[in-house]
Amino acid sequence: MKDTEQKFSKTTIVLHWLVALAMISLIAVGTYMEQTETYALYPIHKSFGILIIIAVLLRVVWRMLNGWPKPVGAVKKVEQLAAKVVHWVLIIGTVLFPISGMMMSGAGGRGLYVFGVELLAKNTDPVTGKVAPLNETLAGLGYEMHGILMWVMIAAIALHIIGAYKHHLVYKDNTLKRMLGRG
Template sequence: MSRYSKVAITLHWLMAAMIIGNLAGGLLHDFVPTAGGQRLFVMNLHKSFGLTILALTLVRIGWRLSHKPPALPGYFTSGERVLAKGVHLAFYAAMLALPLSGWIMADRNARGQSWFGLFEVPKFGVSKAVAETFHEAHEILGWTMLVLIALHIAGIIKHIVLDRDNLLPRMGVGRARRA
């Protein structure tokens, strides 16, 4: 069974970890205490990782367009092909739109925004109304991303359990059971 390239595999797992971490940070930040600055710390990490995800998505799309991925296994039905490719495409769209909406939404933060304390991130200068719209968008896109992850994992489990074909080796995890 052919695999994705090492670069694609590294980007996939590095970004999956960062995205899942950022979803957790975003959804749970209300439970983090504010008194000792912990919430500020968590949100600064959230924003810095989010901007890193945005930059890595651009690199990843560039890599994806210039390196052909391994073909899907031949037994996939046409419906499964459309679903798998649709989820992948939606992932790329969400990986761009989610951090971008967060960046625009946080634009009016009086403290400004630094990337891991190293440099200041540029501002868009948006109005309050625009920032609020992007806040809504950020929340909806966050839930959309969670749904996509659930579909993605359900698809992979379906192929492992029902089709007895392990797709994980395509993404660099373990050895293939069947060619």
């Protein structure tokens, strides 16, 4: 089923909330584990971070096939434009976050694991036995991207949530309801 002005398809709703929940949780866990140096959380963060790519890519394909949702009712042009920009930032951010994480860990020589299942082996220096980066530039770029994305995505998510509530509480329209499946 395609999305309509009244009702969103199950696919849109399930993918939106699955990716939204994962993003918010991974941003919270990522920030917490880095600030407090809780290394036990790293493999959990990375495993979920890698797995969520499946839902993220399905969602991108679904958006390309289905188009973007049409605004509900009469919304100011400038707000429509703001929503569009924020939606693009959010969807691109959901793709770049896991990719930059994998660049940081994979190219950094730490390997890629999903709950212990090896996707890319760790690279150790045969002499020192320490982790050796496969490509330092790529790993550094991944690290920088991951850090920048954190700020960009926190800002975009905040604007997005404010927008959703403005529709719900000020315009009192169907925008939030149709994403909750109660269109």
